[in-house]
Structures are given as structure tokens and as C-alpha cells.
Amino acid sequence: MHLAFTADLEGTVKVWNCQDAEALATLTMPQACFSMEICLTKDGPFLMVGNSEGDMYTLTVPELRHVSKVNAFKYSVDLLHCSPDKKWIFASGTHQNILPVVFLTESLLTPAEGKSPLSLSIPYSSCCRACWAPRRPSRITVMYRRGSFRKTGFTTFELTAERTGDRTDIQAHQVAAFLLPPHMESPVWMGVGDGNVIVFESGPALFLFTISGHLLQRFEDHQRTIGNLWVDSVHVLSMSMDDSLHLYMWEEEGRYPYLKSCCHLEHVGRDSAPSCYVSKAICDNMSIVCVVSRLRESSILVMYSLRM
Template identity: 70%
Template sequence: MFLRTFKQPNGQGTMIWSSPVQQSRIMHLATLPHTHLAFTVDLERTLKVWNCQDEDALATRITPRACFSLEACLTKDGPFLMVSWHSEGDIYTLTVPGLRNVSKVNVFKYNVDLLHCSPDRKWIFASTHQHHLPKVGIFHSLLTETVRRQNPSVSLPLSSCCRAYWAPRRINRITLMFRRGSSQKTGFTTYDLATERTEGRTVIQAHQITSFLLPVDMESPICMGVSDGNMFVFESGPYLFLFTISGLLLQQFEDHQRTISNLWVDSLYVLTTSMDDLFYRYMWEEEGRYPYLKSCCHLAHIGSNQIPSRFVSKAICDNSSIVCVVSRTRESSILVMYSLNM
């Protein structure tokens, strides 16, 4: 294997599992940390379920078209996987681990590029990059036949949405990243969602809380994440920034030497990876007026001289582990799991 532990005063990580080499590069990754399950889709349209313990995948399915988005959800009825692989804007809900069809719901006339469940599994966000307005619907409309026929949803008045993230600790709040104008200025806007009953029907309302544009001289970010609903993080080149949703800069980190390629955020941690072959893991702290980020550990990823150009293309963490995709450019991938000893 091509990974080693890099020890910091506050903790260390140890590789505990890796998949066989996947001859087609893994493009999408999702996990259900409490069940130790991971889901991958590769360039050849192969969808797999892994338990991050055994060599072979638990289930495999060839999707009819390229996968655009992948979201795993754990509900009171069990785990489900939502996939968009159709060019006509359909969202498929599948059983886990069997990958059998549960439902198909049409959202757009084009492919769904972004798909995110809210932390409480009440809302589902969907967006397309075809300059159509993104939508928020009721999550259970994907699971319940009666509700699905009504399919309540609301369009958010924001075109050119390129990222979205639900606030883990403010479950009705979502922050969207967008590009605007010929200069492609990057901005962020935040909405609060609510429902009401009108004439026997469920109506969703979206209230814009705040919106702002980044400075024109700042490199446009690719990834973002939200903490308590009042602040969010994003990368810009090799830097990690913490802003309030109103546009106030709180922190800037310069740990990476090269561009940050992957960012993962939840209510406890922030994880970054870049082409400098390092993971950086930060922890949310609650002291003071605003929560802030504290660096808690980093791990080194060491490539093999015989297998060049390996890099961590995707990574997801929880409070005890990191699951990541180690890829070769346009070629093979492996799935790797670390145990974090904090």
C-alpha cells in the first residue's frame, strides 16, 4: 500500500482496509459512517456497495448512463441510496445494500448535477447546471407513493448554482454557492425553509437570509461546507477560509502548499486534501462569539515510484475514520479506510 501514518501531538491515523484496484477510476463517493458502508461509482458506470472490511463489494450494479450525483441516507426505515444517472432529470432511490429500485422521481428536464439530503432527512435539494433554478422538495416524496404523486417542491430564485450545503446544526437552512456575470464572480446565499398546509396541500416556503459576493481577486472556490448555519468554509487555491454567511472573514489557513482538491465538512470536523499528498483535519470549537476551526492532525499520503501520479481525489471522515479514494489520473482507483486514534 502507498500510505503511511504521519503522527501529530493530538493524534494519528492507521490504514485498516483497502479495496482491490478498480481498473476504472472512481468518480463519486458516499458513505454511511454508522453502518461502515461506502458507495462508489466509476467511469464505466459501475455502482458498488462496500462494507470497508471485505475484499469484495457487497453489491454491484451497472447504471444505464453516466452517474451525475450520489447521496446516501439513513432513515427510520433503513438506509437508502439516491442516484441521478438519467439525462432527463430523474432521481432514483435504491435499497441498501441490494441496490434494488424503490422509486423514480422526475425533477428537471436535464440531468441532476447536485443532490443533497438535509441532516434530519426532511428536505432534498436538487440542482442542474443548465441555468435552471434549483429545487427543494420533501425527502419522503422519494419514498412514499401517496406523497410522491403530489411531489411538493419549491424553486430557489438563484441560477448558476454550483454547490450547496445543509447546515448540520440548523436543519432548515441551506447555503448555496453560485457564479454570476461574465466575470464569473463567486457568491453565497443562504435560505431558510419552512412548510405550511394550504387548502389541504403542503406548500414549501424559502426565505433568503443573506447573500454576498467574494472579492474579484480571490480565486473561485470549488468546494464548500457549513457548520452551525451562521458560517461556512471553502477553499481557494491552497488556502482554507472561514466566513460568516454575511461575508465576514473569520479565519484563513495556509497549511497546504498546493491547491486543495477536496473538502469535507460536518458538525464536528473539516477535512481537506490536496495534490501535496496531505490530509488536514480540523475540529470545530465553540468558544467566543463565533465557532472557529482548530487544526487537530494531518496525515501524509506517500506515492509509489512504480505507480506515479497517485493522488487522493475524494475523502470523507467521521469522528473515528477517514474513507478516501486514491486515484491515478484518468485510470485506476482504490478505496482506502483509516482508523483515527485521537
């Protein structure tokens, strides 16, 4: 739709058409906004916004007109993810006392007067990441921290919604779960493949596990800690503090998909200590765009053209 959405610490949400210097619409929220998610449905586009008080707003696009509001938790809504088929909205905070909640999207878009939106809590607290499976739109994998030693675990759920008359019953069936070995450094980033594999970083290494905890692949293409990951149904990008970026692609042979290493992009500085690092990158079938953050100067935007 050629639109961009921003939110600042004062709670001001804006819609931009990427052509004009002035915003198309502006909405001032009562609290700071911690998360945003766009949802393109058959009834039109909507923007979901989570704030510091645990409230989740549904707004029209581009007008930013109020559709619904629900209090998801007592703490901030740090994560909002719409399922690939737009049927579900996953909401969570990173606070240790928060249980993630999955909402049925249609109940947020057409709220019934006097009734709460249809939702279900997932019984895993301390959620830090979550990803929907691109090809299995009702399957979600959650990364969480558990116990005094903050062990990292992954759990995968399959969601169902069955309608009987005027009643809709939502259930979450646990498909698989596992904890990482104690010696592994806890990952910060994760992604999923076909719904049966999980990719994540640990220090300078990249790992591919099944959702049941079986190690499939390990890559050591970076010298320093991986600081960010980009994962979609075709590509995986790993960005390291050594100012390098590595591109992988999903391959479908065998029982499980695996990652094929494609190319390594690296900036060579004047001294041994890196003066900048790739802090974020995104990818499509034609290009890679990344932000190179400099330690003492402003950041720069770099684009690479893909020739696969």
C-alpha cells in the same frame, strides 16, 4: 447497515454487503447515473439516483425496487443531498440554466397518484455546491457562479413546510447572501459549520466566512492548490496538490464557531516535483482514510489513527 452502493457509466446500480464478491441487488437504469444519495428514514432506507436526463429515482434498499420517479430538470442531476433530519432532498445540476429544486422527502417515498411531488425551486442558477447545516436541518447554503466573469457567491435559505388541512405549503426564506471579492480565485469545495459559517478553499488557502460575507479566519498551511475538502460537524480536512493533508477541528467559543489547526500530514518524495497527491480523504473520531493518487501508477489507500 454495512452496505455500499455503486453506479457505472452504463447506468447499472448495485448494492453490496461489503462481505461477498457478488452484489446483493442490481438495477439497470435507462440512462447514466450522475448522482446518488442514501436516505435513512423512519420508514426504512431509500436510495435516490439522479441521471443524465434530469430524472430522479427513489428506490428501496437493498432490493432496489422502484418507488417513484420525477423529472427534476432538462439536464443532468449532478447533486443530490438529503437534509440531516431526512425531511428534504436537494437536487441540482451544474448547468447554467438550472434552478435547484428542494423536494419534501415524504412525497417521494409515498407518491400520490396523478400528483407531482411537493417541491420548491431556489432562484439561484449555476449552482456548483450545496451543504445542509448539521445542527439546523432546514438550513441550506448554496455556492453558485454568476455573470460573465463567473463570480462566486453564497446564499443561505431556511426552509419551512406548513400543513393546512390537506395542503402543504413549502417556502424558502433567504437568510443571507454575499459575493466573493473579484481578486479571489473561485473555490471548488465548500462546507458549513453550525449554519452561520462557511468554509472553502481558494488556491492554497483555506477561508472561514460568516454566511453574510464577514471573513473570520484564513489558513495558509499548504504550498499548492487545495484539491479537495472534507467537512463534518467536528472535523475539516484539506487536501493539497503538494501531497499534504491538514486536519482542523471546530471550536465553539465566542459568537461564531472557529477552526483550530490540529496536525499536518505530508509525504516527502525523492525529488522536488510531487509524484503523487492526496485526492480524497474522510474522517471520523478515530481515523483518517485517504486516497493517494499517483501520477504514473495506481492509487493507494492510507489510514491514520487519531489520538486527540
